[in-house]
Amino acid sequence: MKISNVELIVVGVPRYTGFVNKHVIVKLFTDEGLTGIGEMSDFSHLPRYAIDVRDLKVGLKQMLVGQNPFDIMKINKELVENFPESMYYYDKGNFVRNGIDNALHDLCAKALDTSVAEMIGGRIREKIKVCYPIFRHRFMDEVEENLDVVRKRYQQGFDVFRLYAGKNLDADEAFLAGVKKEFGSKVKIKSLDFSHLLNWKETLQAIKRLTPYDLGLEMIESPAPRNDFEGLYNIRMKTDYPISEHVWSFRQQYEMLRRDSVDIFNISPIFIGGLTSAKKAAYAAEIANKDCILGTTQELSIGTAAMAHLGSSLVNLRYTSDPTGPELYVGDVVKDKIKYTNGYLHTPNRNVKGLGIELDEAAIQKFQVEDLGWGDATVHQLQDRTALTKA
Incomplete structure (x- = not known):
């Protein structure tokens, strides 16, 4: 062929x-x-x-x-x-x-x-717990808008959320207080994602301010500028929460491993260059006794299906992952959009061929x-x- x-x-x-x-x-x-x-x-x-x-x-x-x-x-x-x-x-x-x-x-x-999952090693899980993103607050009046996002998505079965934090800490704090008051333990904020906005000392102060509203926090994400490996290490040593960072090159992953800068590698095929590279990054993390999660840039259903196949076979995928992209769009380009049930991304049926996706x-x-x-x-x-x- x-x-x-x-x-x-x-x-x-x-x-x-x-x-x-x-x-x-x-x-x-x-x-x-x-x-x-x-x-x-x-x-x-x-x-x-x-x-x-x-x-x-x-x-x-x-x-x-x-x-x-x-x-x-x-x-x-x-x-x-x-x-x-x-x-x-x-x-x-x-x-x-x-x-x-x-x-x-x-x-x-x-x-x-056969399916992609079977081709790359088979499956060890049938579903992957995922979170819905809450995009960063720039203004106080966005707090109520984001609380409404939580209300609507909670009704659809999403009970874990990821907060992009650090742009407006007053608004971030008001949002977390609102979630805790309205939902209590029914809703979980799995991570504060600082997206490289702050240096590690500024992030540490933000963590101290926002963690009293801890709603099941699993990790702190991207708490230092891009490729600031010392900053990642410093903040990792000064907080009890696991530190997570995306993998966007093998050199960058090597530096994070060498300096022991992170606890959890955020691995997404789109950021590392495909399933082949994503598998390598996940295996490197496994060898170093590090965990990983599936990251996202908010893919459509084709890209999300690829991540579901990948995630079904990873042994060190032990935290809540991120790929809920298809839920953010008004449409898609496939006949059967990727679906979520009770906050889980289901791995593809063993009987599907390839990615199991048909274009519309x-x-x-x-x-x-x-x-x-x-x-x-x-x-x-x-x-x-x-x-x-x-x-």
């Missing part, structure tokens, strides 16, 4: 906040009639430069057409050489590699008449856009993923 063609389709899918996220849907065609699908998720973020999708398609066709899709390691090596890691959180090269690698896994599993061509046509540009979006909108235009 050989790859015969590559198709890239840009879609812009609005969130319920009004912010439009752009993703690239990948199709890998073969000379035997099988097609693999993948997702380059959430290009609508900083740094503010866009990939030319037409040029990308030409380059990928030169690389992939004629290749055996089962040569996954060989193809990944070529992808890294052409789209190298840059030690940056939202590395566009990682996004590209993720979409191709996921499509390769989908294609090969279909050829083997009508939905793709509905959301299709020309390019990956941002238009007149502001920096705040790109950072906070909202269409709000408050100054």
